[in-house]
Amino acid sequence: MKEFDLIGRYFAGGGHQRKDVLVGIGDDCAVTTVAENQHLAITTDTLVGGIHFFESAPAKSVAYKAVAVNLSDLAAMGAEPAWISLSLSLPKIDENWLADFAEGLYELTRYYSVQLIGGDTVHGPMAMTITAQGFIPPENALKRSTAKPGDWIYVTGTLGDAGAGLGILSGEIETTAQNRDYLVNRHYFPTPRVAVGTALRRTASSCIDISDGLLADLGHILKASGCGATVHVDRLPLSRQLTECLGEGKAREFALTAGDDYELAFTVNEEQRGHLETSLSSTNVKATCIGQITGHSGKLELKLEDAPYPMPSKSGFEHEF
């Protein structure tokens, strides 16, 4: 057995076993079945040590995040997660690190009934690529390109927390121990909004997950849909911890521009708006209306109590489509 085949032992079996996995880890390919009335959603995300996470970060959080960002993409499409493949590149074998990594991975896959169906383990710089797959009924995919002028813009949870958590970890932000715990956890262990994504299938007109920051990601919806938007910064959902830590002005800036929250941003037309509360009632996740889609293609206006509000300098929003 080669040194790096050893890594595979930490993932042998794949954790949660699904009936739709006919061949799991250990052959040239996994073999699975897809139900007749389902389409398949597929996404891939890579995290590189030193770029997407601190190499000193707890291994459990690294694995958790690597899975979460992929499940978040499935959620943003309205898909129900099913299987993941993991490619793990490591400079050396540290058995404690691997045990913690496997624990973080399986914590999330167990919760969402996802099976690890295969992958690759190689010697190289610390990095991991996960491909995640899930199911969507035909015509239910939540695309970026289908927002319409007049649709209301919503976001789940609170924004900016993960960015503040990163600032705390890198020593740029100081706060109380309690706020630190909350914000750093939001950075290390983002919650993929899987239940919200599937609940929105027939209600939302478009959807994206917030990985690069609200303005950047809302910009993707506007670009794909050929629309503009007005966002009211006084309606941005902020956690008490973020506001205590940064003050209201800076908290709003983080909510607009900081990445890694993995909340969903979605649009709902006037007719469906009345169904939204019912759709989300089973999810225990709050969604907040923060603005409205406009017909001004490529224009994103910020407002504070109906007065213009300046665009943060590093908004990540592309004005020129």
Place this chain on the structure above:
Amino acid sequence: MKEFDLIGRYFAGGGHQRKDVLVGIGDDCAVTTVAENQHLAITTDTLVGGIHFFESAPAKSVAYKAVAVNLSDLAAMGAEPAWISLSLSLPKIDENWLADFAEGLYELTRYYSVQLIGGDTVHGPMAMTITAQGFIPPENALKRSTAKPGDWIYVTGTLGDAGAGLGILSGEIETTAQNRDYLVNRHYFPTPRVAVGTALRRTASSCIDISDGLLADLGHILKASGCGATVHVDRLPLSRQLTECLGEGKAREFALTAGDDYELAFTVNEEQRGHLETSLSSTNVKATCIGQITGHSGKLELKLEDAPYPMPSKSGFEHEF
């Protein structure tokens, strides 16, 4: 647009367009359909610069190989390739390199009617992970675990060429310009045996692709099937170029132990043996019988004209299961 989003422009559209891809590159996920009477085969392989390929290797060959090794895994399962996702990590943006890389990738995906459906481009060490997916009719998957004593062992093409190509590139092996071209090409541009894999669906009793060397990979079949094997080294298919370059003895050693050929090793029972020629007639690929599966679990015997032949020291074969 971020610097690394630029990379995505080289892959925009995904090349060959398939009708079963409903949403391609550019949303949170791809969305695809799987026909009712098909199972899905899924595989992931990672290549790291400096470990799996020379960073100075032609970008076209790097892309070609990254796709080929994944299609080879599908072939070894008997699957027909359909879609790939690409995660590409690069230390810097070199537009010429990217254009060549895209050319190598699309050359192979066009040939096999495979669509690039998404992926990720990140700043990091040079590395790439491809996840490939394909279709197999139910009950047709070619597993490693289903070889039986008495089955005949076959390999496609010729063995050891890619290993010699690597030796030439690293300066350890010298040969004529013509042999060099042939062997280095076998290293840079391995041919995934896709047509053979699908042709073997009802004929082979087990199958694997030769990535780590014949003995190591045949060992995986033996381990999974709980069998042993006898391999006749005088029956190993060797290219004229390899024998000219290394001499017969060393050529046999390379055929037994060198990796990266991406030929298929498979087993066929006595009853199906008569159908093999017919099954492979449309593929233009020659398969050579090199030995037989035995009931001696974990035992792999080499023979030369029926006399015992010593196991090469770096065989990659695991004696202890």
